[in-house]
Amino acid sequence: MKALQFTHYGTPDVLQYLEVPTPEIDQGSALVKIHAASVNPSDVKNVAGAFSHTVLPRIPGRDFSGVVERGPADWLGAQVWGTGGDIGFSSDGTHAQYIKVPIAALARKPAAISHEQASAIGVNFVVAWVGVMSYAQLREGETIAVIGVGGGVGGAVTQIAKSLGCQVVGINSKPVDPHSPAGRRIDHFVAFDEHTVARVRDIQGLAGGVDVVYDCVGGIAFDMALGLAKRRGRVVEISAVGRRRVELDLIDFYHNETQLLGADSAKLGVAESAPLMRAITQGFDRGYFEAPVIAHRYSLAQGREAYASVVQGTDGRVVIVP
Structure with a gap:
């Protein structure tokens, strides 16, 4: 089969487009023919050497959508999707x-979206789901502030929160397209600057802060995130933009009884992510969620260009179509 592979770390130029053996499956695995696979920022970082658990040589890529070609009889021909913090790193x-995946990793993709759209959902929605549902345990009627609402994870958090019947305060450094899936669901938009906390607390009913803060930025936004949380509020952190070491006023922190939670989807392998993907499938099938915009499509042979476009930044998702 054709694949992208890297044997040493660096810029997207280290990716090689070559012929490699098609994986052999056993009784506990299935072979999925990939119809589309997105390129995430974490894939670019992986090729650059940012993850210590990556084993070389390696075919990168975390998200996929495709069809089961070999495996259990009841799965043959099934349209499936998935993501994992192991595939592309240790496998x-x-x-x-x-791609060869464990049978436990098989999850049927939403019927209403294409393979390309499905391939651009996994990483963003899984880390959003873990942070919102498992860790913060957001409940109907609560208010959540999403810092970095214009990004992929922020948009996923917004959609999940609205499906629960929650109020969403979107915070971003630049305006969010009001016609985007996230833009249509934001109840209040507040610009990311030194006045953000004060502006959020000026919103009617939010003088005391919000129930949950989902901080997709971290680092430079950490103080803001803590400042937005009401008493006994929950703050979810997934990133550390600008700086990885932060400070906090410990007295204010414990007086406010804030819960600080870290969420890392890379800790979930492709099999562990499958139950979350099945739950997310239900959200799409019921019309709660919308797929992201696909900005660019590339063939495998154009892999370096696909990675370079993610490095440069796009307003939509980048997808490889083998």
Whole structure:
């Protein structure tokens, strides 16, 4: 099969487009023919050497959508999707024509969206789901502030929160497209600057802060996140933009009884992520969630260009179509 592979770390130029053996399956695995696989910022960081658990040589790629070609009889021909913090790192990933996955990793993709759209959802929605549902345990009627609402994870958090019947305060450094899935669901938009906390607390009913803060930025936004949380509020952190070491006023922190939670989807392998993908499928099938915009499509042979476009930044998702 054709695949992208890297044998040493660096810029997207280290990716090689080459022929490699098609994976052989056993009784506990299935072979999925990949119809589409997105390129995430974490894939670019992986190729650059940012993750200590990556084993070389490696085919990168975390997200995929495709069809089961070999495996259990009841799965043959099934349209499936998935993501994982192991594939592309400690085992070969999705930027290839085929991928071998455990049978436990199989999850049927939403019927209403294409393979390309499905391939651009996994990483963002899984870390959003873990942070919102498992850790913060957001409940109907609560208010959540989403810092970095214009990004992929922020948009996913917004959709999940609205499906629960919650109020969403979107915070971003630049305006969010009001016609985007996130833009249509934001109840209040507040610009990211030194006055953000005060502006949020000026919103009717939010003088005491919000129930949950989902901080997709971290680092430079950490003080803001803590400042937005009401008494006994929950703050979810997934990133550390600008700086990885932060300070906090410990007295204010414990007086406010704030809960600080870290969420890392890379800790979930492709099999562990499957139950979350099944739950997310229900959200799409019921019309609660919308797929992201696909900005660019590339073939496997154009893999370096696909990665370079993510480095440069796009307003939509980048997808490889083998």
